[in-house]
Amino acid sequence: MGIFSKTTDYFGIDIGATSVRLVQLKKHGAKPVLVAYGSTPLPNNLIASDAADAADQLATIIKNLVKDAGITTKSVVAALPAAKVFASVISTPKVSAAELSQAVKYQADQYIPMPIDQVRLDWTVLGPGKNENEQLVLLIAAPNVTTEKYLGIFEKAGLELVALEVDVTALSRAVLTPDANQVVMLDIGSLASTVSLVVNGAPRLIHSVPTGAAAFVQAVGQGLKIDANEAMAMVQKFGMNKASMDGKVLKHLQPVVDIIMEEIKKSVAFYMNENPDARFEKLVFTGGAAGMPGLPLYVANSLKMPVELGNAWLNVSYPANMQADLATVNREYAVAVGCAARMVM
Numbered sequence: 001m002g003i004f005s006k007t008t009d010y011f012g013i014d015i016g017a018t019s020v021r022l023v024q025l026k027k028h029g030a031k032p033v034l035v036a037y038g039s040t041p042l043p044n045n046l047i048a049s050d051a052a053d054a055a056d057q058l059a060t061i062i063k064n065l066v067k068d069a070g071i072t073t074k075s076v077v078a079a080l081p082a083a084k085v086f087a088s089v090i091s092t093p094k095v096s097a098a099e100l101s102q103a104v105k106y107q108a109d110q111y112i113p114m115p116i117d118q119v120r121l122d123w124t125v126l127g128p129g130k131n132e133n134e135q136l137v138l139l140i141a142a143p144n145v146t147t148e149k150y151l152g153i154f155e156k157a158g159l160e161l162v163a164l165e166v167d168v169t170a171l172s173r174a175v176l177t178p179d180a181n182q183v184v185m186l187d188i189g190s191l192a193s194t195v196s197l198v199v200n201g202a203p204r205l206i207h208s209v210p211t212g213a214a215a216f217v218q219a220v221g222q223g224l225k226i227d228a229n230e231a232m233a234m235v236q237k238f239g240m241n242k243a244s245m246d247g248k249v250l251k252h253l254q255p256v257v258d259i260i261m262e263e264i265k266k267s268v269a270f271y272m273n274e275n276p277d278a279r280f281e282k283l284v285f286t287g288g289a290a291g292m293p294g295l296p297l298y299v300a301n302s303l304k305m306p307v308e309l310g311n312a313w314l315n316v317s318y319p320a321n322m323q324a325d326l327a328t329v330n331r332e333y334a335v336a337v338g339c340a341a342r343m344v345m
């Protein structure tokens with residue numbers, strides 16, 4: 001977001017609640033080539049911690065991972081969780097890039113529920129607006145406290161942050177093909193899920209829901225009166241399958257999954273209200289929980305929409321002998337791949 005250097009040699013990073021993932025790509029014709037990747041689990045949602053030594057601990061983990069994964073650069077593009085930013089689509093007059101900066105800043109105040117001097121603004125022109133002399137602009141505002149926190153962690157890790165972008169922008173770059181016109185993206189992580197409506201490659205609506213795989217495990221644990229480890233095993237093995245365990249796991253998962261389904265329906269209805277001709281052709285599903293048995297089918301039935309499992313490596317070339325390894329992590333790496341692809345695609 002506005003903090004760019006001229007480098008084209010950099011890697012992408014996704015710091016999630018459960019793990020950190022790195023990906024480095026190299027420009028090569030239409031499809032960038034995978035140079036290096038790696039991940040490591042994170043203790044206790046370290047990125048959200050305000051403990052005095054959390055930033056040091058995270059920086060050390062990242063520094064070691066950069067070395068172990070064989071990353072060959074110190075420049076990094078990082079993703080900010082959608083939950084940490086304010087995103088709105090605004091309409092501005094069709095003006096030059098220099099004038100647009102003024103127009104955006106002028107309007108931002110109405111859309112951002114924080115003092116404008118406490119956020120960093122970023123914007124992308126989406127296309128023509130409702131009237132001939134207008135254009136639609138995606139406005140993203142990230143609180144300074146958040147961007148400074150990320151800058152501090154990377155500095156401690158001996159890295160240079162060259163760009164910060166919202167995770168859904170990275171996701172869409174990684175898992176969508178250029179012909180995807182109107183797609184719902186759903187990422188279910190550990191603590192949060194992100195719903196985004198992507199039209200012609202750019203997010204038009206971004207909505208974060210504070211419910212993820214950890215809430216699935218908690219619901220099953222409480223419902224079946226079992227501990228967290230057992231509940232996690234049940235969730236991962238049986239998930240939403242009706243036939244497993246007489247549907248007992250499904251029974252406790254369903255109300256929690258339905259919270260996310262309702263939020264997707266609300267987002268789509270909100271968008272369709274403004275854009276009655278919109279037709280979302282499919283939902284692309286990423287995040288660790290996309291691997292939960294029966295969940296993609298449940299989502300497809302609930303939303304009456306085809307569901308496709310996202311593949312982080314869709315737009316990347318890699319040696320054939322890495323195919324099997326990469327396939328096992330094709331949902332978890334999507335955000336990191338998207339960051340890595342920011343300037344090479």
Ligand SMILES: Nc1ncnc2c1ncn2[C@@H]1O[C@H](COP(=O)(O)OP(=O)(O)OP(=O)(O)O)[C@@H](O)[C@H]1O
Pocket residue numbers: 015016017018019188189190191192193212213214232235236237239286287288289290291292293332
């Ligand atoms: N097969 C599975 N079934 C259900 N849940 C799963 C499965 N595999 C992984 N998970 C859950 O997915 C979560 C990790 O997903 P992911 O890597 O997308 O999260 P994250 O990016 O670290 O979290 P967040 O996006 O909330 O910061 C864990 O909570 C894990 O329990």
Ligand SMILES: [Mg+2]
Pocket residue numbers: 016017189190287335
């Ligand atoms: Mg995540």
